[in-house]
Amino acid sequence: MKRAIDTMFRKPITQLVSMGMVITSALMIWKGLMCITGSEAPIVVVLSGSMEPGFKRGDILFMHMSKDPIRIGDILSFKVDGHEIPILHRVIKVHEHQNTGEVDVLTKGNAYLNNNRFGDDMFLYAQDQMWLKQHHITGRAIGFLPYVGWVTIILTEQPIIKYILIGALGLLAVFSKE
Amino acid sequence: MCAIASISDNFSSPSPTSQVQVLNINWFRNKPDGDDEVSMTMNISADLQSLFTWNTKQVFVFLAAEYETPQNSLNQVSLWDGIIPAKEHAKFYIHTTNKYRFVDQGSNLRGRDFNLTLHWHVMPKTGKMFADKIVMTGFYLPQSYR
Numbered sequence: 001m002k003r004a005i006d007t008m009f010r011k012p013i014t015q016l017v018s019m020g021m022v023i024t025s026a027l028m029i030w031k032g033l034m035c036i037t038g039s040e041a042p043i044v045v046v047l048s049g050s051m052e053p054g055f056k057r058g059d060i061l062f063m064h065m066s067k068d069p070i071r072i073g074d075i076l077s078f079k080v081d082g083h084e085i086p087i088l089h090r091v092i093k094v095h096e097h098q099n100t101g102e103v104d105v106l107t108k109g110n111a112y113l114n115n116n117r118f119g120d121d122m123f124l125y126a127q128d129q130m131w132l133k134q135h136h137i138t139g140r141a142i143g144f145l146p147y148v149g150w151v152t153i154i155l156t157e158q159p160i161i162k163y164i165l166i167g168a169l170g171l172l173a174v175f176s177k178e
Numbered sequence: 179m180c181a182i183a184s185i186s187d188n189f190s191s192p193s194p195t196s197q198v199q200v201l202n203i204n205w206f207r208n209k210p211d212g213d214d215e216v217s218m219t220m221n222i223s224a225d226l227q228s229l230f231t232w233n234t235k236q237v238f239v240f241l242a243a244e245y246e247t248p249q250n251s252l253n254q255v256s257l258w259d260g261i262i263p264a265k266e267h268a269k270f271y272i273h274t275t276n277k278y279r280f281v282d283q284g285s286n287l288r289g290r291d292f293n294l295t296l297h298w299h300v301m302p303k304t305g306k307m308f309a310d311k312i313v314m315t316g317f318y319l320p321q322s323y324r
Contacts, residue, residue: 053236053261053263054235054236054238054261054301055301071254072240072242072244072254072255072256072297073238073240073242073297073299073309075299075307090238092240092255092256092259092278093254093255093256093278094252094253094254095250095252095253095254095283096250096251096252096253097249097250097251098248098249098250098251101251104283110238110259110261120278141307142306142307143302143305143306143307144301144302144304144305144307145304145305146303146304
């Protein structure tokens with residue numbers, strides 16, 4: 001009797017534990033990456049076309065927030081107060097204050113969407129905010145992989161696909177011969 | 179593949195060159211908000227062909243005015259930028275006024291000496307991005323507004 005229950009429960013429990021291990025490992029790697037790169041978001045998916053043709057929607061950028069000061073030309077991810085999704089743009093102005101070392105930063109997307117002379121990012125920042133400061137900045141881009149980010153975009157923007165995927169995975173788990 | 183691409187990039191030793199002349203200070207004023215602003219016309223020439231490898235997608239190039247004031251230990255202001263999509267376009271000569279406004283934080287620009295630095299950012303088809311620059315010194319702004 002005991003043996004029958006054993007074999008009946010062993011397989012699903014093993015599968016559950018395996019799945020749990022996979023998820024935990026993924027989380028560990030993600031958090032580890034965050035620690036190593038010192039960045040809030042070590043990998044960022046490009047969501048808009050504002051940096052084309054260099055970066056296109058769906059590309060992914062590897063981010064690192066080193067102690068090096070922010071300098072002109074850096075490609076930064078930054079968050080505007082009240083907005084959760086970081087923006088990826090390039091620094092076009094830096095003013096570093098004497099003594100404090102505090103920086104005022106202005107950014108701009110590279111795409112030539114319009115010939116507007118004043119098409120920098122000030123309009124993106126919070127009202128009355130003219131400059132980005134160090135605390136707005138969440139990372140600096142150091143590397144790049146094209147297309148791979150499309151998976152994230154599709155999963156985020158078409159949540160139904162997420163459910164289909166999870167459902168399929170669940171079915172696979174139930175019917176796997178392991 | 180990312181790693182291989184980046185490692186192979188390390189073997190090339192690029193030798194870019196650049197030259198900038200300030201042809202004219204078009205105007206130089208103190209704005210109503212208290213900040214100085216200057217408009218200038220320049221000739222910018224460069225040869226960045228040696229930066230291009232098989233793994234280069236584009237080179238982003240920009241010219242920055244860099245100077246120090248009593249208020250700020252460093253000011254970097256982009257005056258012009260461009261995208262070089264291919265090696266054939268990497269040797270260029272342009273005549274332009276500053277594309278972005280050259281505005282100080284304050285009124286510290288009269289008689290100010292500054293560097294014009296040509297920066298470039300190499301964007302790979304895949305892998306690590308890298309950047310460098312050429313610093314050109316010896317520029318200075320007029321002693322009085324005009």
